[in-house]
Amino acid sequence: MRARELASEFPTVGLETDALVAARLLADQNLPGLIVVDEHGLPDTILPGTQVLRFALPRYVQDDPKLAAVVDEVTADAFCQALAGTPVRDLLPTKARELPVADGGDTVLEIAALMARARSPVVAVVEHRRLLGAVTLDALLDRILPR
Amino acid sequence: MRARELASEFPTVGLETDALVAARLLADQNLPGLIVVDEHGLPDTILPGTQVLRFALPRYVQDDPKLAAVVDEVTADAFCQALAGTPVRDLLPTKARELPVADGGDTVLEIAALMARARSPVVAVVEHRRLLGAVTLDALLDRILPR
Numbered sequence: 001m002r003a004r005e006l007a008s009e010f011p012t013v014g015l016e017t018d019a020l021v022a023a024r025l026l027a028d029q030n031l032p033g034l035i036v037v038d039e040h041g042l043p044d045t046i047l048p049g050t051q052v053l054r055f056a057l058p059r060y061v062q063d064d065p066k067l068a069a070v071v072d073e074v075t076a077d078a079f080c081q082a083l084a085g086t087p088v089r090d091l092l093p094t095k096a097r098e099l100p101v102a103d104g105g106d107t108v109l110e111i112a113a114l115m116a117r118a119r120s121p122v123v124a125v126v127e128h129r130r131l132l133g134a135v136t137l138d139a140l141l142d143r144i145l146p147r
Numbered sequence: 148m149r150a151r152e153l154a155s156e157f158p159t160v161g162l163e164t165d166a167l168v169a170a171r172l173l174a175d176q177n178l179p180g181l182i183v184v185d186e187h188g189l190p191d192t193i194l195p196g197t198q199v200l201r202f203a204l205p206r207y208v209q210d211d212p213k214l215a216a217v218v219d220e221v222t223a224d225a226f227c228q229a230l231a232g233t234p235v236r237d238l239l240p241t242k243a244r245e246l247p248v249a250d251g252g253d254t255v256l257e258i259a260a261l262m263a264r265a266r267s268p269v270v271a272v273v274e275h276r277r278l279l280g281a282v283t284l285d286a287l288l289d290r291i292l293p294r
Contacts, residue, residue, distance in 0.1 A: 001224050020292070027288035032179065032196075032268070048197075049179075049284045054263035057256070065260035069253075076256035077148050080291050106216075109204070109223035113212035116201035119266050121179070137196045141174035144227050145167070 003111055003135060004104035006143060007125035010134035012037045015044060019056070019091050020083040026052055032121035032136050036088055041131055043124045045092050046100050055091035056080050101126050102135065108144050111135055150258055150282060151251035153290060154272035157281035159184045162191060166203070166238050167230040173199055179268035179283050183235055188278055190271045192239050193247050202238035203227050248273050249282065255291050258282055 012035045013022045022034055026049055034052055036045040047055075054062060056079065061068045068076070083091075100118040102111050104127030114123055121137035159182045160169045169181055173196055181199055183192040194202075201209060205226065208215045215223070230238075247265040249258050251274030261270055268284035 001220070023288060024292055027285060027292055030285050048266065049268055050195075050262050050266045053259050053284060053288075057260060057263060061256065061260050062263075065264050068257040068260040071254065071256050073148070073254050076254035077291060078293075079256050079259070080288075081293050084293070107218065107220050107223035109208065109218050109226050110215040112200050112226070113204060113208050113215040115197050116204060116209075117212050119195065119197045121195075121197055121268075137200060138174060138177050141170060141200075141227075144224060145171055145174055146225075146228050146231070 001108050001143065002104065003102040003106040003125045004127060004132055006108070006111070006135045006139060007104075007133035008135075008139065010035060010122070010124075012131070013088055015087065015089040017088045018084065019086045019088050020080070022088050023052060023056065023080065023083055032138070035122065035124050035134060036092070037131065042126065042129065043099060043101050043131065046120060046122060046124055048120045048122070051093070056083050058082070100124065103127060104132060108140060111140060115140070148255050148290065149251065150249040150253040150272045151274060151279055153255070153258070153282045153286060154251075154280035155282075155286065157182060157269070157271075159278070160235055162234065162236040164235045165231065166233045166235050167227070169235050170199060170203065170227065170230055179285070182269070182271050182281060183239070184278065189273065189276065190246060190248050190278065193267060193269060193271055195267045195269070198240070203230055205229070247271065250274060251279060255287060258287060262287070
């Protein structure tokens with residue numbers, strides 16, 4: 001089995017997409033992560049859901065998670081409102097991460113190794129400079145676990 | 148909103164559970180991770196799905212992911228068969244990770260900070276030495292995103 005057979009359609013967002021719209025996409029479609037594409041439709045960034053959440057956190061909590069404890073409940077409940085009006089571009093990590101992108105010809109073992117190393121439950125599949133779709137951890141396990 | 152209000156029932160596995168049964172639970176119930184409980188029913192380990200996958204990989208691929216490329220397709224397709232007959236205990240990381248466990252009184256901001264730091268889309272909620280359930284990233288976003 002090769003990545004191109006496992007890839008299925010996966011929603012993408014652009015660098016200028018409103019971050020709140022992106023977070024809602026994650027929640028409403030129960031996605032394990034977000035694929036951010038550049039102007040050519042190719043993956044610019046792929047963020048596991050937990051890292052999307054990270055960028056919604058106030059800067060002081062990102063720097064020191066213990067500070068989350070000093071925020072009162074009402075303020076805490078509203079922390080995601082900061083996302084509205086902010087483009088996805090502004091939330092991306094400044095340090096480059098390894099992009100979890102597989103080639104269409106990669107085997108399931110290569111996809112699994114990539115997911116594990118990048119700790120990303122979603123891997124984009126690109127072949128001939130075209131985004132074919134994505135493989136999620138769930139889809140991978142469904143296909144490879146012995147019955 | 149506090150962790151105890153957000154926690155919902157979440158399947159657990161024991162240290163002696165067969166690793167293949169655990170991986171199937173992950174796949175069949177579309178869980179974002181696994182909660183491994185000790186003999187008292189309290190969280191011993193909480194593994195994001197990508198890390199469960201990691202422990203299914205052959206040791207040489209865990210050590211050097213590039214080696215995944217030299218394995219032929221038929222062997223690659225079958226890599227999960229190594230899980231059968233192995234207890235979950237044998238797959239756990241030897242290095243202790245921070246356990247993504249929240250207290251029942253934690254706010255959504257504390258849960259979000261914990262998920263982001265531990266890169267775990269599932270956080271167990273414990274109160275008075277009892278496992279109340281878990282909060283998933285998806286459930287958290289569903290509750291806190293402004294409409």
